[in-house]
Amino acid sequence: MTSPEREYVRSHLDDLHADLDAWLRIPSISADPALAPEVARSAEWLAEALRRIGFPTVEIWPTPGAPAVYAEWPSADPGAPVALVYGHHDVQPVDPLELWVHPPFEPTVVEGADGPELHARGAIDDKGNVAMHLLGMRAHLAATGRDTPAVTVKLLIEGEEESGSPHFADLLRERRDRLDCDVVVVSDTGMAAPHLPSAVTSMRGLADAEITLRGPAVDLHSGSFGGAVPNPLHALAELLASLHDDKGRVTLPGFYDKVRPLSDRERELMSRVPFDEAEWLAGPAAGSVAAGEAGFSTLERLGARPTGEVNGIWGGYQGPGHKTIIPAEAHAKLTFRLVADQRPEDVAEQVKAWVEANLPEGVEAEVHAPPGGVAPCASDLDSPWMAALLTAIAQAWDGAPDDVLFLKEGGSGPEADLVEQLGAPLVFLGAGLPTDRIHSPNERVLLSMLHRGAEAVAHLWRELAGVRRG
Amino acid sequence: MTSPEREYVRSHLDDLHADLDAWLRIPSISADPALAPEVARSAEWLAEALRRIGFPTVEIWPTPGAPAVYAEWPSADPGAPVALVYGHHDVQPVDPLELWVHPPFEPTVVEGADGPELHARGAIDDKGNVAMHLLGMRAHLAATGRDTPAVTVKLLIEGEEESGSPHFADLLRERRDRLDCDVVVVSDTGMAAPHLPSAVTSMRGLADAEITLRGPAVDLHSGSFGGAVPNPLHALAELLASLHDDKGRVTLPGFYDKVRPLSDRERELMSRVPFDEAEWLAGPAAGSVAAGEAGFSTLERLGARPTGEVNGIWGGYQGPGHKTIIPAEAHAKLTFRLVADQRPEDVAEQVKAWVEANLPEGVEAEVHAPPGGVAPCASDLDSPWMAALLTAIAQAWDGAPDDVLFLKEGGSGPEADLVEQLGAPLVFLGAGLPTDRIHSPNERVLLSMLHRGAEAVAHLWRELAGVRRG
Numbered sequence: 001m002t003s004p005e006r007e008y009v010r011s012h013l014d015d016l017h018a019d020l021d022a023w024l025r026i027p028s029i030s031a032d033p034a035l036a037p038e039v040a041r042s043a044e045w046l047a048e049a050l051r052r053i054g055f056p057t058v059e060i061w062p063t064p065g066a067p068a069v070y071a072e073w074p075s076a077d078p079g080a081p082v083a084l085v086y087g088h089h090d091v092q093p094v095d096p097l098e099l100w101v102h103p104p105f106e107p108t109v110v111e112g113a114d115g116p117e118l119h120a121r122g123a124i125d126d127k128g129n130v131a132m133h134l135l136g137m138r139a140h141l142a143a144t145g146r147d148t149p150a151v152t153v154k155l156l157i158e159g160e161e162e163s164g165s166p167h168f169a170d171l172l173r174e175r176r177d178r179l180d181c182d183v184v185v186v187s188d189t190g191m192a193a194p195h196l197p198s199a200v201t202s203m204r205g206l207a208d209a210e211i212t213l214r215g216p217a218v219d220l221h222s223g224s225f226g227g228a229v230p231n232p233l234h235a236l237a238e239l240l241a242s243l244h245d246d247k248g249r250v251t252l253p254g255f256y257d258k259v260r261p262l263s264d265r266e267r268e269l270m271s272r273v274p275f276d277e278a279e280w281l282a283g284p285a286a287g288s289v290a291a292g293e294a295g296f297s298t299l300e301r302l303g304a305r306p307t308g309e310v311n312g313i314w315g316g317y318q319g320p321g322h323k324t325i326i327p328a329e330a331h332a333k334l335t336f337r338l339v340a341d342q343r344p345e346d347v348a349e350q351v352k353a354w355v356e357a358n359l360p361e362g363v364e365a366e367v368h369a370p371p372g373g374v375a376p377c378a379s380d381l382d383s384p385w386m387a388a389l390l391t392a393i394a395q396a397w398d399g400a401p402d403d404v405l406f407l408k409e410g411g412s413g414p415e416a417d418l419v420e421q422l423g424a425p426l427v428f429l430g431a432g433l434p435t436d437r438i439h440s441p442n443e444r445v446l447l448s449m450l451h452r453g454a455e456a457v458a459h460l461w462r463e464l465a466g467v468r469r470g
Numbered sequence: 471m472t473s474p475e476r477e478y479v480r481s482h483l484d485d486l487h488a489d490l491d492a493w494l495r496i497p498s499i500s501a502d503p504a505l506a507p508e509v510a511r512s513a514e515w516l517a518e519a520l521r522r523i524g525f526p527t528v529e530i531w532p533t534p535g536a537p538a539v540y541a542e543w544p545s546a547d548p549g550a551p552v553a554l555v556y557g558h559h560d561v562q563p564v565d566p567l568e569l570w571v572h573p574p575f576e577p578t579v580v581e582g583a584d585g586p587e588l589h590a591r592g593a594i595d596d597k598g599n600v601a602m603h604l605l606g607m608r609a610h611l612a613a614t615g616r617d618t619p620a621v622t623v624k625l626l627i628e629g630e631e632e633s634g635s636p637h638f639a640d641l642l643r644e645r646r647d648r649l650d651c652d653v654v655v656v657s658d659t660g661m662a663a664p665h666l667p668s669a670v671t672s673m674r675g676l677a678d679a680e681i682t683l684r685g686p687a688v689d690l691h692s693g694s695f696g697g698a699v700p701n702p703l704h705a706l707a708e709l710l711a712s713l714h715d716d717k718g719r720v721t722l723p724g725f726y727d728k729v730r731p732l733s734d735r736e737r738e739l740m741s742r743v744p745f746d747e748a749e750w751l752a753g754p755a756a757g758s759v760a761a762g763e764a765g766f767s768t769l770e771r772l773g774a775r776p777t778g779e780v781n782g783i784w785g786g787y788q789g790p791g792h793k794t795i796i797p798a799e800a801h802a803k804l805t806f807r808l809v810a811d812q813r814p815e816d817v818a819e820q821v822k823a824w825v826e827a828n829l830p831e832g833v834e835a836e837v838h839a840p841p842g843g844v845a846p847c848a849s850d851l852d853s854p855w856m857a858a859l860l861t862a863i864a865q866a867w868d869g870a871p872d873d874v875l876f877l878k879e880g881g882s883g884p885e886a887d888l889v890e891q892l893g894a895p896l897v898f899l900g901a902g903l904p905t906d907r908i909h910s911p912n913e914r915v916l917l918s919m920l921h922r923g924a925e926a927v928a929h930l931w932r933e934l935a936g937v938r939r940g
Contacts, residue, residue: 226880241704290699313703
């Protein structure tokens with residue numbers, strides 16, 4: 001179904017491709033301190049691009065780490081809603097480099113089963129998703145014949161997302177007065193498949209804890225002490241084995257108290273998402289099997305249920321051969337994925353109580369559960385902002401709003417900070433695909449997804465203008 | 471109770487002290503490749519000392535590692551039994567060096583609560599124990615007025631005991647024709663207290679295994695996979711938590727099948743050994759509590775019962791902060807202390823069966839259980855060799871043979887190779903004390919223990935001559 005927005009996008013694809021080609025050549029890996037100048041150059045490039053298409057206010061916001069880019073284009077319409085776009089301009093590291101078919105910072109178009117693909121680090125995560133907004137804004141203005149957008153558009157594109165956004169919450173606090181908005185549009189996610197337009201509706205939160213168990217004051221000789229004093233490694237194994245019950249449920253006291261039960265409607269919506277479990281298991285999980293909390297599907301386990309995972313353990317001797325010791329210490333790192341309405345700060349307390357309750361005599365524990373963590377966040381499925389998003393996506397993907405699938409994202413990100421500090425609802429518009437190999441060699445974006453994404457941006461600014469401000 | 475042996479020892483203590491002073495200045499740390507020349511020099515020193523006191527045959531036996539010293543002094547008496555002394559001339563590393571009050575290779579006499587002590591690395595383990603044999607042999611010859619000892623005495627003093635005796639079994643095989651003997655005298659152990667003459671009667675064996683569990687093909691993102699596929703760290707925790715039952719017994723199938731039950735007489739003999747559990751726990755185990763197999767005392771757990779210990783674990787992320795992964799692999803190193811008549815090769819099979827039986831779906835295991843291991847060994851309490859040993863110890867320590875305590879050594883060593891390959895019974899004559907800080911900074915020997923030990927050697931060669939050869 002064509003539209004002025006689509007006409008404009010389709011006749012200006014070369015601009016989108018040229019922009020991305022230039023931007024993707026900048027290796028803005030935020031995790032590599034040696035590349036800090038490149039991350040700065042990436043911010044400069046984006047700022048210049050935003051100025052070029054007409055944003056009247058474009059600023060580079062320094063942080064103690066990498067800089068963010070902020071831009072603002074007020075609508076001339078009094079009372080127009082304010083939308084704030086979140087994305088990031090830094091990218092993941094590229095190792096193992098030898099697995100890349102094309103150099104990661106030399107964008108290359110490859111013909112694939114679903115049409116042309118652009119291969120490069122950041123092609124979709126997140127430069128592709130952000131670049132959609134450059135052409136999308138131009139299409140919106142051209143299609144509606146306006147000088148200013150129908151809604152006030154703010155962009156906040158950070159430079160440290162791939163490093164865990166360590167300064168993002170502080171940045172939001174410091175710049176709070178500039179960031180007032182009615183809705184946050186997160187452009188850092190994706191859809192279920194090229195022909196299955198979809199919208200993420202929630203992300204899980206995250207809490208982490210490090211546990212140290214201490215037994216004897218020093219490593220003991222197992223010939224002189226073995227079998228007669230507690231071994232902290234045994235205590236750790238028993239503790240961690242008790243983290244889940246036989247139904248796969250996390251045993252921290254009170255862990256599920258604030259979990260919003262999945263409604264029948266949510267389960268029905270989730271069940272519509274096509275998911276080939278065998279194919280999923282054959283991917284990076286190769287050799288694994290589906291396993292988890294009893295009574296829930298894999299998609300529900302991944303997106304809608306909280307988890308506890310041990311991410312690392314260590315203690316005692318790890319070198320060649322054997323060393324007959326009872327080690328003085330044992331260690332474990334755990335993270336918990338949270339869903340609405342769990343609070344990361346509650347989990348820290350729950351971990352401490354659980355460890356205390358499961359400690360054998362003669363072993364002491366230290367639990368380091370850093371404050372903060374990431375809160376879970378979720379869109380309101382029935383809000384007018386969501387209705388506007390669904391209309392925009394449906395138009396760009398040639399479907400009906402009711403056919404747009406709802407996805408629950410299992411990961412966690414700084415989006416929760418936006419909700420907490422800006423107090424605005426979130427909607428997600430991203431053009432990625434599960435097969436895009438983000439964070440892996442040969443990251444790609446399907447160009448047709450980018451084109452539709454740019455069109456959806458143009459529709460979205462028009463649709464959001466009709467929403468009455470809360 | 472004086473004797474010609476004691477008279478001789480007491481009037482030649484300066485020789486013993488001078489010998490030890492010279493030998494202890496050689497830093498023969500076998501674990502440090504840079505000190506290989508010093509280990510060789512230590513062997514040369516010992517060979518020269520043995521020649522000096524009259525051993526007609528003294529040889530240095532090279533190995534692919536450090537050299538052993540072999541000496542032989544045949545008795546002129548036809549039909550005299552043959553005794554083979556085992557000890558070692560290498561020593562433990564000295565770090566942390568800053569904790570030594572006196573430099574470890576500058577032997578220093580210090581006045582202690584129980585009389586003069588000699589402080590140096592190797593003071594008792596094992597140069598002190600071996601040096602007793604130099605003066606002891608001279609005292610035996612002088613006291614009995616003989617030109618040759620009453621029994622044929624062979625010494626085999628290896629240079630790699632503190633590195634796990636990696637070439638000792640091969641050495642025994644290669645030199646088997648030289649090593650025929652009727653009894654092995656191990657001089658590498660100790661007694662319960664200065665005034666509690668005692669004899670070790672058994673040592674535990676050792677089997678080791680390394681377990682690798684594999685789940686997904688690569689580390690997975692816990693946001694994308696967490697809660698929906700098996701985590702090898704969870705599987706490892708459950709596996710290791712199942713290594714012991716709620717009675718503290720090892721759960722490997724068949725693990726206890728060949729364990730000789732403790733007889734009432736053995737338990738009675740063990741209970742005579744004074745043991746202050748609170749003091750023991752206040753030592754290196756500081757902060758620990760007694761814990762282990764139900765139904766056995768701490769001394770029984772340490773010396774007379776088999777154990778399973780996890781010595782090391784690792785897997786996943788161990789760096790600062792957190793990393794939200796489900797790791798591809800998890801690892802553990804285990805050792806098992808064995809008692810008669812367990813066989814290390816059985817344990818390897820038992821570990822494999824146990825792992826297989828406790829593996830969740832989606833996790834694969836690899837068990838590396840090296841062949842070999844160390845068999846447990848035990849003296850026959852009722853043999854005439856043991857009677858001779860008890861008489862010799864009793865005389866040197868001014869007691870009665872029936873008062874000599876029996877100790878069960880919880881550790882494991884190459885002694886089992888001697889039993890297996892030479893087919894001779896073992897007795898233990900050593901002058902160490904639990905408070906001698908072997909393997910730790912400020913290792914010492916109580917000089918009075920060394921003096922009595924040298925005297926006991928002299929008595930032993932006389933007593934053994936009366937034993938009819940099997």
